[in-house]
Amino acid sequence: MPDILIIGLNHKTAPVEIRECIAFSGEEAASGVEKLHKLHPVQEAMLISTCNRVEVLVTTDHSKGTLSAVTAFLAEFKQIPMESFKDSLYVHAGDDAVRHIFRVAGSLDSMILGEPQILGQIKEAYRLSIAAKTSGVILNRLLHKTFSVAKRIRTETGIGDHAVSISFMAVELGRKIFSSLEGKAVLLIGAGEMAELAVEHLIRHKIGKLVVANRTLERGMELAKKFKGESVKFEEIPDCLETSDIVVSSTGSKDYVLFADQVKKIMRNRKNKPIFFIDIAVPRDIDPEINKINNAYVYDIDDLNNVIQENLEDRKKEAVKAERIVDEAAIHFRKWLENLSVVPTIIELRNKIQTIARDELKKTAQSLNHLSDEDLTALDKMINAMTNKILHDPTMLLKSTESHWNKEAYLDLIHKLFNLYPR
Numbered sequence: 153m154p155d156i157l158i159i160g161l162n163h164k165t166a167p168v169e170i171r172e173c174i175a176f177s178g179e180e181a182a183s184g185v186e187k188l189h190k191l192h193p194v195q196e197a198m199l200i201s202t203c204n205r206v207e208v209l210v211t212t213d214h215s216k217g218t219l220s221a222v223t224a225f226l227a228e229f230k231q232i233p234m235e236s237f238k239d240s241l242y243v244h245a246g247d248d249a250v251r252h253i254f255r256v257a258g259s260l261d262s263m264i265l266g267e268p269q270i271l272g273q274i275k276e277a278y279r280l281s282i283a284a285k286t287s288g289v290i291l292n293r294l295l296h297k298t299f300s301v302a303k304r305i306r307t308e309t310g311i312g313d314h315a316v317s318i319s320f321m322a323v324e325l326g327r328k329i330f331s332s333l334e335g336k337a338v339l340l341i342g343a344g345e346m347a348e349l350a351v352e353h354l355i356r357h358k359i360g361k362l363v364v365a366n367r368t369l370e371r372g373m374e375l376a377k378k379f380k381g382e383s384v385k386f387e388e389i390p391d392c393l394e395t396s397d398i399v400v401s402s403t404g405s406k407d408y409v410l411f412a413d414q415v416k417k418i419m420r421n422r423k424n425k426p427i428f429f430i431d432i433a434v435p436r437d438i439d440p441e442i443n444k445i446n447n448a449y450v451y452d453i454d455d456l457n458n459v460i461q462e463n464l465e466d467r468k469k470e471a472v473k474a475e476r477i478v479d480e481a482a483i484h485f486r487k488w489l490e491n492l493s494v495v496p497t498i499i500e501l502r503n504k505i506q507t508i509a510r511d512e513l514k515k516t517a518q519s520l521n522h523l524s525d526e527d528l529t530a531l532d533k534m535i536n537a538m539t540n541k542i543l544h545d546p547t548m549l550l551k552s553t554e555s556h557w558n559k560e561a562y563l564d565l566i567h568k569l570f571n572l573y574p575r
Contacts, residue, residue, distance in 0.1 A: 153493040154195050154290065155215050158244040158252055159222045160207030163263050166240035173232050176201035182280050184229055189286035191225060193218040196288040198281040198295070200256075202273050204263050209253065211290045215245055250294065250485050254478040257298045258305040259312070266311040266467045271302045293488065301481045308477065311470040314463030319349035321456045321463075322430040323357065326398055329428050329449055333357035339396040340364045340381075341389060341409060343371050346432045347402030351379055354398065363396070365389050367403070393427070394418045400430045401437040409433075412441035415448055432456075490559060494550040497563050500572045502543055509535040 161174065176184050181199050188197040193214040200207040208226075212218040223241065227234040244252040255261045257274050278295045281287040287295070306312060326333055336359050340351055343366050351362070362381030365388065366372030372383040384392060393399070393415065403409055415427070424447050431438040431452040443450045513531060520528075550562065566572070 153489070154211040154213050155245055156249045156290065156294065156489075157210050157212055157215055157218055158207055158249040159210075159219060159241060160200075160205060161237060161240040161242065162205035162207075162261070165242055166237065170237050170240055171204065171206065174206045174226060174230055174237055175203065176206065180229075181277065182284065185277075185281055185286050186284045187229065188222070188225060189284065191218070191221045193221055196291045197286040198277055198291055200274060200277040202270065205256075207256075209249070209291065211288070219243060247482055247486055251478055251482045253294065253298050254301045254481055255475075257302040258474050258478060259302075260305075260471055260474055260478070264316055265464065265471060266314075266316065268306075268312055271299070274298065289492070290489070294485065297481060297485055301477060304477050304481075305474045309470040309473040311467050311474055313470075314466045316460050316463050316467065317349075318346050318432060318453065318456050318460070319353055321460055322350045322400070322432070322451065323353040325451055325456075325459070326354070326428050326430070327357070329426055330397065333359055333398075335360040336397040337361045337395055338363070338381075339389070339392050339399045340375070340379075341399065341401040341437065342366060342403030342433065343368075343375050345402075347400045347430075348375070350400050350430060350432065354400075355379060359398070361395075363392050365392065390414050390418070394421050396427065397425070398428045398430070399438075400432070402432040403437050405433070405437060406435060408439045409437040410442070411439045412445065415442050415445055419445060419448070491551050494559070494563060497566060497572065498543070498547055498550060501546070501566065501570055502539060504570060504572065505539050505542060506535060509539070 161171065163171070166174075176199060181201055185197055185199040188194060188199060188208060188210065191197075193212045194210045195213070196211040198209040200209065206226075208222050210218060210222070223234060223238060226237070252261070253274075257271050259265065259267050259270050262270055274295075278287070281291070323333070326336075330336060333354060334357060336354075338351065338354055338359050338361070340347060340362065343364075355362075362376070362379050364372045364376040364379070364381055364383045365386055366375065366383070367386050369383065369385060375381075376383040389410070393410075399410070401409060410429070419427075426447045426449065429438050429442060429448070429450040431450060434453060436452050438450055438452070440450060440452070442448050510532075513535070523531075546566070550559070550566075
């Protein structure tokens with residue numbers, strides 16, 4: 153029976169400078185999986201490549217030779233010395249390989265526990281292997297099981313329920329304050345990357361008007377155009393506060409950009425409507441004294457990080473449930489794989505019995521020449537029925553999932569008793 157093998161490296165075993173050298177683009181992955189499949193010891197093949205991992209998933213009957221061949225393939229295909237990445241490689245075989253692919257798809261092995269992107273990346277890798285015809289019976293079954301395991305983890309645990317990125321966390325806090333972000337007016341101060349990401353998340357919640365204020369007006373105009381908003385000068389920020397529900401700030405200023413006195417002045421005109429400040433700048437842009445004003449809420453990067461750490465702890469608790477789902481699925485897959493190994497013996501045994509019965513029928517054909525074609529067809533059906541009944545108990549025994557008996561010993565015994573082809 154072929155072994156399942158995973159050879160790869162990830163963010164835990166290799167720094168980014170190695171990962172980026174080994175990473176495969178979309179076009180490279182398509183041609184790479186075809187070349188992998190042609191390696192001598194490889195029977196089925198799939199190639200997963202993301203910014204945090206590169207993994208080769210294969211079936212083979214020669215694990216040691218496959219490891220050498222795959223390592224050499226990576227060096228040759230990516231045109232880098234083998235010594236530069238060899239020590240970063242890990243190898244998983246058999247049950248460990250099955251558990252690993254389940255854990256990866258369930259985002260239990262990701263840099264950010266519970267992130268959802270990896271499942272889509274594995275589905276794309278599988279799509280490429282299907283298109284290249286490099287996956288077969290074993291990998292097809294394994295990947296379909298992988299997708300169902302990932303779905304169970306998502307639906308039966310809360311591993312993806314708690315925000316663990318700064319930008320996403322900011323949006324989640326905004327939803328707690330306003331219950332719904334739909335139609336809310338947003339003021340973006342500065343053009344920092346995390347603030348921009350926060351706005352991208354906000355837009356998904358159908359916010360209303362977006363205003364961008366940046367010290368460099370041209371950059372502000374570019375950003376406003378990207379988000380279909382409008383740009384204003386930095387000096388216009390106080391006026392914009394009166395109509396803003398959410399303020400996201402990420403500038404490079406050494407001093408506060410917004411002060412408590414400015415916010416106090418506009419709250420009367422706002423009729424004390426809530427205003428939410430997301431300060432993602434270091435040093436801080438927003439005066440923390442604003443938090444003392446009724447219906448004004450300020451969260452800086454430390455506040456967000458503290459909540460994220462709490463959420464990560466919650467995800468780790470949910471990961472325990474996810475690991476149980478992985479372990480159960482790995483056991484079921486192993487049993488399926490073991491049953492797959494008995495199929496050739498069952499087929500050989502069935503063919504031998506049917507061949508003997510039909511040969512004997514031919515020998516007595518002369519004395520049965522009075523029978524019609526319908527009668528002979530009925531006899532052939534009887535042979536099939538007898539074969540099924542004779543083999544029912546042996547087949548059930550060989551397919552049994554009981555762990556207390558030696559399946560290999562039984563298979564060898566059947567081959568000897570019925571003089572089947574050598575295993």
